[in-house]
Amino acid sequence: MNLTRMRRFGLERRLVKIKKEFEGIIVWDDQDLLNILFSRNPENLYTISCRWNYREEHCNGTALCTDGPVAVVHGSRKMVAWKREPAFVALHNAMQQVSTP
Structure with missing residues (x-):
């Protein structure tokens, strides 16, 4: 911004x-x-590719975001709290284990 x-x-x-x-x-x-x-x-408005706003619907069925590796994961609509998408829950849990300086 x-x-x-x-x-x-x-x-x-x-x-x-x-x-x-x-x-x-x-x-x-x-x-x-x-x-x-x-x-x-x-x-x-400056638009960015979906790799900078990767959402769970980008990996359901057909790959929708194929322009590069994921840079930012968007955990929206209580996806992690409701444990709807196991891969995103695993990522969230792993990130909580990372210590920051």
């Missing part, structure tokens, strides 16, 4: 305005607000 660009763009002001505009309609809060904002300002 480039905080300088975000401030220059007026991110907070724009998000507050969108929140007021869609009060009572949005479901996913921050995600909905950002989706609306960038649908209106696509030139300010």
Whole structure:
């Protein structure tokens, strides 16, 4: 994230305005607000490949993310807590064993 660009763009002001505009309609809060904002300002969105946001649905059935090794795993929708995807649970457990300086 480039905080300088975000401030220059007026991110907070724009998000507050969108929140007021869609009060009572949005479901996913921050995600909905950002989706609306960038649908209106696509030139300010830098898209990245799925290897930087690897999700469980990328490995169910057909491999959906094949542009390189996984860089960031997205553990969303209580996937680890509900133990829905054993490989992601194993990764989570292994990461908890890593000590950081």
